[in-house]
Amino acid sequence: MAKQLVIVESPTKAKTLERYLGSDYSVAASRGHVRDLPKKTMGVDVESDFLPEYGVPEEKADTVEHLRKAYRRATGLWLATDFDREGEAIAWHVAEAIGADPRAANRVTFTEITPSAVREAFERPRRIDFDLVNAQQARRILDRIVGYRLSPLLWEGLRRRDLSAGRVQSVALRLIVDREREIAAFAPIEYWSVDARLTPQDRGGEFLARLVQAGEEKLAPSPDKKGLLLSTEEEAEAHVARLRTAEYRVAEVRQKEVKRSPAPPFTTSTLQQEAARKLGFSSRRTMQIAQRLYEGVNIPGEGQVGLITYMRTDSVNIAEQALADLADVVRLQYGSQYALKEPRRFRKKQRGAQEAHEAIRPTSAGRLPEVLQTFLDRDQARLYRLIWQRTVASQMAEARFDQVSVDVEAHASDEGIRYLLRATGQTMTFDGFRRVYLEGRDDTADEDAESLLPALTARQALRLLELLPEQHFTQPPPRYSEASLVKTLEENGIGRPSTYAPTISTLLDRGYVRLEDRRFHPEDIGVVVTDTLVDHFPDIVDVGFTARMEEELDDIAEGEAEWVAVLREFYEPFMEALDRASGKIAPPEVILPELCPRCPEEGREAAHLVEKLGRFGRFVGCGNYPECKYTRPLEGDQRPEPVLLDELCPESGHPLMERTGRFGPFIGCSAYPECKYIKKEPPKSTGVPCPKCGEGELIERRGRFGPFYSCGRYPSCDFSVNYQPLPDPCPECKGLVVVARGGATRCTSCGRAWDAEGRELSAEEAAKLVPKSRGGPRKRTRSRAGAGRPSSRTRAKRTA
Template identity: 45%
Template sequence: MAKALVIVESVAKTKTIGKFLGKDYTVKSSVGHIKDLPKQRLAVAVEDSFEPEYITIRGKGKILTELRKAAGDVDKVFIATDPDREGEAIARHLADEITARNENVLRVRFNEITERAVKEALRSPLPIDDNLVDAQKARRVVDRLVGYQVSPILWRTIFRGLSAGRVQSVALRLICEREDAIDHFVPEEYWTIAAELKGKKTAPFLANLVKIDGQKPELHSESEAQAIAAELRGQEFKVADLRKKKISRQPAPPFTTSTMQQEAAKRLGFTAKRIMMIAQQLYEGIELGEEGSVGLITYMRTDSIRVADEAVQAARELIARDYGLEYLPKTPPKYKAKAGAQDAHEAIRPTATQYAPKAIKKYLTDEQYRLYELIWQRFIASQMEAAVYEQTSIDITAGRCLLRVAGSIIVFRGFLQAFDDFKDEEDENGENSNVPTELTVGELLTLLDLHPEQHFTKPPARYSESSLIKELDALGIGRPSTYAMIISTLTARKYVEKQGRQLAPTELGRTVNRILIRQFPKIFNVEFTAFMEDELDKIETGKKDFLEVVQEFYQPFSRAVMAAEERKDVIKDELQETTEESCPKCERPLIIRWGRNGRFMACSGYPDCKFTRPLDSQEVATGETCENCGKEMVVKVGRYGRFIACSGYPDCKTAKPYPIGMACPKEGCTGQVVERRSKRGRTFYGCSRYPDCDFVTWNKPVKNPCPACGNPYTEERYTQAKGLHIRCPKCKHELESAPDEDYFEPAAGG
C-alpha cells in the first residue's frame, strides 16, 4: 500500500509525476478547482467582511470523495498544485476538505516537472501560503462584485446577457480608443528626396536628404519638393564625413509569459489562447517513447527572467560544445527584471538541454515542436555572446542641404547563431548593407538623378494579439495568466472581432465601452486597474490584508453603481437613434434600438405599436455559388443566428446552416460541423448530414485531438470558475484552465 498521496490539479501531470515516485506514492488529480462561487447569486458577504461563499463545483463531489478516501489510506498527503495564486487557492480548498481524514497535509511547490525538482520539493514541504490564497480570494471577490453589479446595467440599457469584467473592460477600452484614433486620423502629405549618386570607384547608390539649413526637412507639397530638387541640381555633392563604429546587440532575456505570447504570435501566428494551451502541454508532460511522460519546459505562467544556476551551467556547456568557445561569454549575462515583476518562479526555459528540439521532434505535434523550438532557441541565445555590427554613416553636403547614407553589416553573429532575431519595424533611418565603402572624405560625387517621393502620414495600427499583450504588460494590467483569457473572452462576447491578425471593436463592443467609461470613469481606466493589480501583489507579499483592499475598492465602486442605476433610463434613451423614416403601420417615426441580435428598426410608438424590422446590414460573401440558381451565397444573420443563403433571395430561397470549418468527427461521416440555434435561441453544433448523422453538442467543437485519450476532437467550454477553456468531451481532460473574470449570467428563462 502507498505511504503518501500526491494531489495535482491536472490529469496529464499525474502521468508525468507518477513515473518518478514509485509504489510508495499514489498520484491523483483534482481536475482543476474543486470549489468556486455559485453562478446565479452574488455569494459575497458584502455586509460581513466580504467573505466569499464557496460551494463545491458541480461534478466535483465524486472526485472529492475519492480524494478523501485516498487521504485516509496513507500516512501523508502532499498537495502539488501549480505554484501560483490559483494553485495555492486550490491547495487551500483541498486541505480544508482532506484534513478531517488525514491531518498530515503538506504543500509542495516546483517550477518544473522533472524527477529532480519533484523529489526535492517532497523533501522540503512548506505550509500553504495564506497570503497567496488571500490575493486570489481578493481578485475573485473584486471581479465578482464588478461582474455582478455592472453587467445588469448593460442588460437594462442594451440587452440581456452582456457582461463587464474588471480587466477585460479596460482591454476593450484600449482597443476602442485605438479605433477612435484611427477613425479621427487625418493624413498629412509630406515629401522625401533621395539623390542617386556615384563616386569615382563606386556603383550608383542612394543618399537621403536629412537636413536643410541644419533643420529636418519640412516638405509638405510637390511644389516645395520640386523647388528643393531644382536647387540640388545646381549644387556640388561632396563627402563631408565618413564614420564607422562597431556596436554590440545584446540577446534578449529568456521568455516570460508575456514575451512568449508576443513572440509566438508574431513568428508562429498562434493566438494567445493557443500558445498557453500548447505551453501547458509542454509543461505537464509529453510522451517521449520509452522515457514515458517528460515535462519539457518550466512553469509557463511567470513574469520572472531569473534562471537557476544549474540551468545556466547546462546551457553554457551546450554552447561551448555545439557553437564554439567564441560564442560563450566569460560570465553569464545578467538581465534586469522589470519593475514589479514577481520572482517566485523562473523564466520559461527547457527543463533539460538533452531534449534538443530536433532530437524529440517525432514525439511532438507540429505546433508543440514549433513553440518548444522557439522557447529552446530563445533560452540558449540568452546565454550567448552579443552580436557585433559595423555601422557606417556617410554625410554628403550639397549647398545648404545635407544628405546621408547609412547602413550596417554583421561582423560577428553571436546569439543570432542560435536565435535569428528580427526587428518589429523597418529601420527609420533607412539603413542598409549596401553602403559604398570606397568613398573618401572630400571626394566629389556625380549626381545621376533625384527622386522626390510623395508620402502620407499613417494612422496608428490596430492592436494585434501580440501588441495588445505587450501594451497590457507595459501598463501593468492583468497578470501573465490572464492575457490569453482577456482576448478570447472579448472575441467570445462579440465585443471584438479579428480581421486578419488585427483586433477591431464591433459596434456592440464600442457601445458597451462608451457606457462603461461614461458611467464608471474611475473604475474602468488604465491607472486604476494597474493600481488594483499592485494592491493584489501587496496582499501576496503580506503588505496589505484582504479586507483592507476589498473595502477600499468597494466604497467608491458601490457609489458609482448606484449613480449608474439612477441614470439607466437616460443611458438607454441616449443609445436610441432617430431616423427620417415613418412606421408603415402607424406613421410615427422609426427609431434604431438595440436587441440581442444587434441594432434594429422599431416604432417609437412602442408598446402601442410593435412594428420592427432588421436594420439593413452588409452581407458577407462566402465564395460559394448557389447550387440551384448559380448566384453567390452570402452569410446572413437571422432570428436564429448566422446562416448561409442565396444572394438571389427572395427569388431563390436556398439556405443552409453556417459551417464552422471542421469535418464531422463521427467515424465514417463525410459531413461538416455546422452552427445551429434552438427554438429558445441557444447555439448548438451538429452535423450537416442530419438526420443521417446524429452528431450534436452544445459546446463548440475544436479540431484538435485530446492528448490524454486520443478523442478526435475537443470542445470550447465556458464556466464561471475557468472562463473560456478547452476540454475533452470523452475523458474530461482540460487543456487549459486559466483564471477568468466574473460575468453574471441570466438565469435560464429569465
C-alpha cells in the first residue's frame, strides 16, 4: 500500500516522527544537504547572475537514489526539514534532487517534536519559502566567493596551504587579535581608595564605609570616572592623616526595596554562553548535545521523544500553551508565592529575531530533570537541566532585596574639612526565581551579593576602629572566552545562531587561536593573517561592514532585497581589492642587525639574520637561506636556565633537572650525557570508561606517531584508540564516540557520525572519517616454524 512520504534531515528525527504520524506515512532522512557546490571549483557562474552549479556529491548518491525511489512509490510528499533558512534550503534541494516540483511540495515546520506540534503542522502545510531559500543561497555563494578567491591569495603570499579566510571567521579572529594588542599595549594606572572600619558608639556591629567626598570635591572611584582621583600613596595618606582625628556621625540612612527579574529563556547564543560558563562546554559540544535532545531520546514508557524545542533560534518567545504549563509546574513544585499572576513575555529587539520561532525550552516542563537524568547520559542531563531551570525561572516571581545606603560625615577638627563616606548593604527578603536559577557572569561581580549593615539612625555617633588605604591598578580588558566571544558577535550582528559554533571550530582547527584556561590567545599565524586582511581587504574584517551584510541577507529573507543585486554589490569592490592585492602579500620578515654565525664557518659571507614566520610560529633564520639553513628560536640562544630539582634520578642517583629542549620543557638527569634518563609525564585520564572491559578509564598516552588513548588497565586490557574519546556514548548503540576531522564526531562501534553542529552524516560521509593507520600499511608475515604460537610480547590493539 502506497504511503505519504515525509523527508527530514536526520534518522533520529525520522524515528521520532514515525511514532507520531502512524502507518499512513513513511519517514526518510536526507542526512543533511543532498546537493552542494562542487568541492574542487568555485561552482558559481558570476557572469550569469551568480548562477550556482549544484550537484549531488558522490557520497550522497545512494541517499538521493533511495529518496527518489521512495518518492516514486509515494502518494504525496511532505518536506519536514528544520525551521530555519538552512532547513528551507535543504527542503528545496531535496525536492529538486528527487524530481519533485519544489513549488507544489507540502512544507511543514515545527519548533518542537511533540505529537500536538507535529499534528498541527501537518494540518497546516505551506509551500517552500523561496525568500528564505534565496537568503541561504546568497550566504552560501558569498562565502564561496570569499573562500575561493581570497584563500588562494593567502596560500601563495604567506606560503601556507592550510590558511583560509571567511566573512564571519575573519572578523571573529580580528576581535581576538585586537583584544590581545589592547592587553599588550595596556599601561596600568595606579589609584587609591580609603575605607574606614566603623562601629556605633553605644553598641557593637562593625561595618566598612568608603571615602567618597573630600570637602566639596567628589572622589573618582576609578581613573575612567569623573572626580578627584587619589593617584599616589602620598595623596591618600594626606587624607588618612586627617581622618584619624576626625569625629564620625551618621548623616543619612536610605532604605528601599529592589527587585530583580529573571533572564529570558535561551536563544542559541545565550545557551552557548551559559553552557560554556556553567558546564565548560564548547559551542560545538553544546549544539551537538542540544541536537540530540531536540531530535529525540528514548524514554521508557514514552518511546522516542523530543525533549527540547528547536535549538537554532534567536527568539525569546514562548508559546501560550507552554506558558500555561510552566505556571502549573511553578505552582506545583515551588508554591503559589513563586508563580506569576500573568505570564512574563519577552521580546527581542535585535534585527532579524523571528518571533514566530520559539526560545529553546523543554517540550514539556513537567519532565523534571531529576526524573530524566536516569535515561540521559551525563552531559545530556546537565544541558537539559540548564535549559529547564532557565525556562522555569523565566516564569517565576521577582527576587526582592532590602537595600540600605548610609552616608557618614567625618569632621577633621584641626583643618575644618568635612569628609563624606558611604556604606551600602542589602539583604534578600524573597528569593523568587533565584531559587531555581541564577545567570552566570564572565568578568563582572554579582550585584546581588548580600552584605549586612548594623541598624543605624541619622545623627548617630560612630567610633573609628581602623582606616584602610588600599592601592589599586587598572586592569587590562579580559581575553575572550567562548561565551564572551559569542556574546560580542551577537551584539555586533556578526553571523547568525547557526554560525557561531562552526566559526569557533574553524579558528581552532586552523591553528589561528588556542584556548588556555578557557580564554582565546591568538597564534602568530592568526596575527599575520589578520594584519594581511586589514591591509588589503579592510571590509572583510570590518565589524560594521560584516554586520551590514548580515542585514542585507535578512532583507533577502524578508523579501525586501533581490539576492543577485546584493551579491553584485559585494562582488565588484571585492574583485577590485583582490586585483590590487595580487602579488603584494608576502610572509612578514624583519631584518635583524645581527649577522649569521654559521655562514663564515661554511665559507660564505655572513648575511643578516631575519625574523620569519614558520609553521610553528616565529623564529630567526639566516638571510642566505636556502644556502644556509641556520635557525634558532625567536628568543635567540637564550633558553631558560636549567633548574635543579629535589627529586633524584632513579638510574644514576643524581638530581633531576628541568630543562627546555627543542620540543619544550622536560625533566631529565643532571648527569646528561652520561645518563640519558628522561622522566615521562604521567598519563592523563579522560574520564571516559573503557568500552572493552568497562572497568578502566581511557588515558592519554604518547606513542611513536603522536598521542593515543588506551585503557588504564593495560596490559590486562589491550583496548586503544587513536582519536580523542568523548564522554557521551553513541545515542544509537551506546558505543564509544571519538573526535574526527573538521570538528565531526563518530562512533567507533556502529560507524555513525555527526558534523560539528550535531547533524548526522550519511554512511558514505561517515566512512570517509575513518582514518588510515598512522604508521602506514603493515605487512603481515607468518613464519612457518612459529605458526600458531603466541607472541612473546603483547602489543596494545588500536581501534581506529
